[in-house]
Amino acid sequence: GLNQTSGPSGPSVEKLREVLEAMNRHFDLEEYELALDAYRVVSEQLDFIEADPLRKPFVEKLRHKAQVARIVREFEQIDLAVHGVAIMEGAPAAALINGQSLEVGDMLGNELLINEIRTNEIEFIYRGVVLARRF
Numbered sequence: 331g332l333n334q335t336s337g338p339s340g341p342s343v344e345k346l347r348e349v350l351e352a353m354n355r356h357f358d359l360e361e362y363e364l365a366l367d368a369y370r371v372v373s374e375q376l377d378f379i380e381a382d383p384l385r386k387p388f389v390e391k392l393r394h395k396a397q398v399a400r401i402v403r404e405f406e407q408i409d410l411a412v413h414g415v416a417i418m419e420g421a422p423a424a425a426l427i428n429g430q431s432l433e434v435g436d437m438l439g440n441e442l443l444i445n446e447i448r449t450n451e452i453e454f455i456y457r458g459v460v461l462a463r464r465f
Contacts, residue, residue: 340379341372346388353395362399362406369396401457408442408456412465415447423447 341349349372356365369392376393379385413426422433425447436444438454446453451464 340375340382340385343384343388346372346385346392350388350391350395353392353399357395357399362403365399366396366403369399398459401459402461405454405456405459405461410438410452410463412452412463415449415452417447417449425452427452 349368352368353365356362356368372392373396376389380389409428411428413429415423415425417423424431424433425444426432427438430438432438432444434444434447438444441456443455444452445455445460451462453460453462455461
């Protein structure tokens with residue numbers, strides 16, 4: 331097209347796909363910091379190419395993936411001392427976390443909702459993302 335010579339065109343669909351695949355690989359290995367490093371390669375240019383209908387779906391996926399990586403990283407920094415769980419027939423499961431006895435549906439602090447209590451892990455909802463902490 332005529333725009334080829336008028337300044338940078340931003341990352342290609344191939345480049346965006348490559349970054350997304352790299353992020354997905356890091357997610358699979360729980361390497362959220364490395365996923366964000368991969369994202370930073372193109373992040374500055376995403377606003378610029380968002381209007382391109384071919385690249386827009388990649389822009390959205392990359393941004394979403396980066397947002398989830400940041401949330402997971404924050405979640406990993408939260409100090410959670412799990413001192414055991416009580417799972418009994420006919421009674422709601424309870425967990426002793428940071429000195430508080432909590433059940434499914436209870437909030438821990440302002441941002442952690444207890445989603446599920448299992449024998450070896452507790453599932454939370456944090457900023458819209460379901461995350462588990464094993465103990």
